[in-house]
Amino acid sequence: MQVIITAVGPDHRGLADPIVHYVATAGANIYEIQMYDHDSERLFAMLVRIEWPDDEEPVAILRERMTEIGRLKGLSVRVWARNEHSRPPRLAICTTYRPEPALAILRDIRDGRLKADPAVMIGNRNACRGLAEQFGIDFHNVGDDRGTPDNRRMAELFDEYDVDYIVLARYMRILPPRICWEFAGGRIINLHHGLLPSFPGFRPYQDAYTRHMLTYGATIHFIVPELDAGEQIIHQSTFDVFPGTPLEEIIRLGESDHEPRCLAEGLRRVVDREVELHFHRVVRVQR
Template identity: 30%
Template sequence: MSQLQVLTLTCDDRPGVVAAVATGLTALGANISESSQFWDRTSNRFFMRLAVEGDESLSSASIEDALKPATDRFGLWVQTVDARRRPKIIILVSKFDHAMLDLLYQIKVGWLNADVVAIVSNHEDSREIAEREGIAYHYWPVCRANKTAQEKKVLDLVLQTGTELVILARYMQVLSDDLSTRLFGKIINIHHSFLPSFKGAKPYHQAYARGVKLIGATAHYVTPDLDEGPIIEQETERVTHAMSAEDFVATGRDIESRVLARAVKLHLERRIMLSGNKTIVFSN
């Protein structure tokens, strides 16, 4: 049975990196079915994503062995994952469930390749949905007094379940610096605004009050700096003076769902690489 592995690689840019990687994979008998690369001139970092096919002997270990001459020569950082494996995810949600519902649907129809191991909420509103889908539901209210303990339960759940990605699907709580740092690169948030404009609460109402002509949503990795994490995906839609603030919100809900689902897909397929506070996104 053929195997499919996805490799992400980065190092300081130097001539010969691509050739060395290709030579190592060829010696292994692997076939490169997809390749994307980018040279960030400002940092002189080279980024590459490869999809590699081979026989049953192809594995992360065999690829790492085959690429050892390249890693030693270029200081190459390599990560390899089985493309057919279904990553485990946890969804955090508050009262607005539209983005969560779209994620569950996209998983159900096979567009997203993942297993939701739990839904965590500070409200009871989504329990019926979770039970109908056969997903463990954790109702963990949050207040100033119990925030640290509640976040420890979230982190423990991530570790116990082997979760690789936490998704804030309109989870209306600000994560602590500690949790944001410990799970950096593993938490995606959907912000109901086209960042960096209109941060914080009620951005659509802020946009309405300013009479903007475009509204949007932003999916980004969570960092200790609120709404400042590396941006993964964004989308805008035109609005008019004739629309109400509620129309803005309704339009925004649709955008949020689409943007979050695309960002999650990009992450699950290992198409995102971090470069400082920016992302390198290799679209399919």
């Protein structure tokens, strides 16, 4: 069974050794190890992707062992295996203002096109609370009066609801590096309202418009700490406009219809196990 272990905490010596030693001596095949030392934050982050012999030791026991190592070393350790449970994957849908992307996900789940469980909706604004109530989903606002999110509370909610995937459905805040590594390995999926890598940042419609583009689009990608990096693309789609189309109309077309459909398709590819993230690159899953 494929298992992803992440460990994040204050940087000091000897953090990786006990984790690697335990999984290696238990008979796991180690497919990927990534370690990061963020000097400016004195933050250590590590990801290990393994093939775990779950017929000899259940993933739940591995999790207990890793949690104990984390306690001894001062690390936040998480053990995640997509196939540990027979249930559909659980989603945390994160929003700010626009409800359309989250609505597209919820409708696809309701209609059976997306085989997932919307475990929780989290926002840094209350704009989508009514949508959560409409579909009977718990909603948590982690933002203050200015929309600044409590990122630690956000991570606590991901754990509390035992989510498999975190979906940034037009969530208009940048996740800090710590959360990106705590839930690394292809668990965080973002809707970017522009075509990457050509139009990153917060104003991709405006940037494309100033370059007189007639083709616009959206990108669904896995999150890694580098903002809107270009090698984690799950799905892209485009739409064309006629010359002279006002920017306001282009944005309306993108936000109301195109972005939601793009997100729903990209998320389906992840949920259906068509793609995964290995070494920060999207790979097609061999069946």
